[in-house]
Amino acid sequence: MGDESGRKKRGNIQTENLSNNHKQVVEVSEKYKRKSDIFEQAFQFIGLMTPDGILIEANRSALAFAGIQESDVIGKLFWKTPWWTHSPEMQKNLRAAVKSASEGQFVRFEATHLAADGSLHYVDFSLKPIKDKSGKVMFLIPEGRDITERKRAEEKECVRQYTFLRQIIDMSPNLVSVKDSQGRYLLANRRMADVRGITPEQMTGKTDVDLGAISKEASRSRRDDLEVLRTGKEKFILEEICTLSSGEVRFHQTIKCLFLNGKGENARILTISTDITERRQAAEKMQKLLNETINLIGKLGEIRDSYTAGHETRVAALATAIAREMDLPEKQVEGIRIASLLHDVGKITIPVEILGKPGSLNSHEFSIIKTHSLVGYQILKEIEFPWEIAKITIQHHERINGTGYPKGLSGGKIMLEAKILAVADVVEAMSSHRPYRPALGIDKALAEILQNRNILYDPEAVNACLKVFEKGFQF
Numbered sequence: 001m002g003d004e005s006g007r008k009k010r011g012n013i014q015t016e017n018l019s020n021n022h023k024q025v026v027e028v029s030e031k032y033k034r035k036s037d038i039f040e041q042a043f044q045f046i047g048l049m050t051p052d053g054i055l056i057e058a059n060r061s062a063l064a065f066a067g068i069q070e071s072d073v074i075g076k077l078f079w080k081t082p083w084w085t086h087s088p089e090m091q092k093n094l095r096a097a098v099k100s101a102s103e104g105q106f107v108r109f110e111a112t113h114l115a116a117d118g119s120l121h122y123v124d125f126s127l128k129p130i131k132d133k134s135g136k137v138m139f140l141i142p143e144g145r146d147i148t149e150r151k152r153a154e155e156k157e158c159v160r161q162y163t164f165l166r167q168i169i170d171m172s173p174n175l176v177s178v179k180d181s182q183g184r185y186l187l188a189n190r191r192m193a194d195v196r197g198i199t200p201e202q203m204t205g206k207t208d209v210d211l212g213a214i215s216k217e218a219s220r221s222r223r224d225d226l227e228v229l230r231t232g233k234e235k236f237i238l239e240e241i242c243t244l245s246s247g248e249v250r251f252h253q254t255i256k257c258l259f260l261n262g263k264g265e266n267a268r269i270l271t272i273s274t275d276i277t278e279r280r281q282a283a284e285k286m287q288k289l290l291n292e293t294i295n296l297i298g299k300l301g302e303i304r305d306s307y308t309a310g311h312e313t314r315v316a317a318l319a320t321a322i323a324r325e326m327d328l329p330e331k332q333v334e335g336i337r338i339a340s341l342l343h344d345v346g347k348i349t350i351p352v353e354i355l356g357k358p359g360s361l362n363s364h365e366f367s368i369i370k371t372h373s374l375v376g377y378q379i380l381k382e383i384e385f386p387w388e389i390a391k392i393t394i395q396h397h398e399r400i401n402g403t404g405y406p407k408g409l410s411g412g413k414i415m416l417e418a419k420i421l422a423v424a425d426v427v428e429a430m431s432s433h434r435p436y437r438p439a440l441g442i443d444k445a446l447a448e449i450l451q452n453r454n455i456l457y458d459p460e461a462v463n464a465c466l467k468v469f470e471k472g473f474q475f
């Protein structure tokens with residue numbers, strides 16, 4: 001508590017027997033006294049100082065708070081008073097604040113002060129400049145309000161929210177982590193720690209390398225983190241391998257982004273990974289099943305037409321090689337492969353006598369043969385493929401000058417996949433034995449597509465096919 005006896009005496013002013021002039025003085029003095037009482041009684045810490053930071057006044061609350069006397073602070077530089085000496089950082093801030101306020105600015109910041117009992121309190125501190133009529137700063141009024149209770153409540157709430165969030169993160173089936181810009185873990189959930197066979201707490205402050213991650217995986221993860229730090233953009237990793245401490249290999253789908261948009265040294269990277277190993281295995285199983293089904297359908301045709309056994313498999317090998325040579329996306333290449341394996345499925349309805357007839361076919365027989373692309377379409381359109389397999393199939397005998405069948409489509413109306421399939425189909429058919437003729441050989445087959453490049457066959461598909469054979473392709 002401040003010592004009352006050490007404080008300035010502001011004597012009682014008697015109003016009796018005073019002239020009118022004197023009454024005015026008294027009123028002002030009374031007003032001053034009332035204000036002075038308010039100053040003294042205020043709950044808030046209030047003072048008065050010169051623009052260069054020398055304290056002239058400090059109220060009772062301010063002195064009592066720190067358990068000091070007026071003599072400890074009056075006439076001293078404010079930042080050297082006991083309220084501030086516990087923190088050189090605070091003193092520095094205050095000195096800068098006094099300078100700003102002396103230049104006419106209102107300054108406000110959150111400070112800490114040591115209370116009389118030695119406990120640290122939070123204070124909402126401000127410095128207000130008082131100017132004369134010309135705008136010159138005459139005094140500064142320092143004010144402070146103890147906000148410790150509110151801060152403690154906020155901190156408590158913060159801890160409560162953190163605990164709540166932590167619980168949610170720990171219960172997540174995903175792997176969640178936050179790393180600093182140096183790659184050290186600041187936070188990891190239980191699933192994440194399980195990968196390393198340790199607790200989340202044991203991960204704190206360590207990098208992937210410290211935690212014994214496989215060096216290839218650690219450097220890949222670091223590279224991705226650095227990319228996020230550099231670009232500030234979210235990074236999505238469709239699939240990445242993660243080797244557990246047990247040696248088991250898992251597949252993760254991962255998303256990384258800057259955490260709370262921190263920058264530079266304060267940047268944090270939030271990583272959320274989903275274990276997709278089971279999903280991937282199921283997809284692989286489905287793919288295997290699909291391949292087996294497709295092969296089976298292809299074989300059904302071959303049983304009826306033993307002369308063309310292996311035709312569809314060989315066409316598929318060549319068509320995919322052409323598609324890759326043309327730099328088509330792998331998904332499109334896969335569609336071409338499947339369409340190739342099924343393109344002649346419509347032959348299932350053509351009588352064996354016609355399919356296996358030695359010698360040339362008459363026009364009636366040929367018109368029956370020609371139905372196979374339409375029949376193939378009707379069969380395949382019932383299956384929901386992720387590609388337009390039925391459409392590719394119906395177009396595989398179309399020719400770019402419009403002389404093909406069944407619709408006589410030309411150029412741009414024929415799908416690229418069907419154009420590639422047409423080239424592979426012709427090359428394979430000509431280079432293989434047929435009931436009505438011996439094999440013509442690969443050279444004749446390539447001469448045929450070259451001769452009809454841009455007439456019957458798509459020029460880019462022909463060029464790619466020639467290149468594929470130049471590079472040593474063999475059926």
Ligand SMILES: [Fe+2]
Pocket residue numbers: 343344372396397
């Ligand atoms: Fe065909």
Ligand SMILES: [Fe+2]
Pocket residue numbers: 311315343344425
């Ligand atoms: Fe064919």
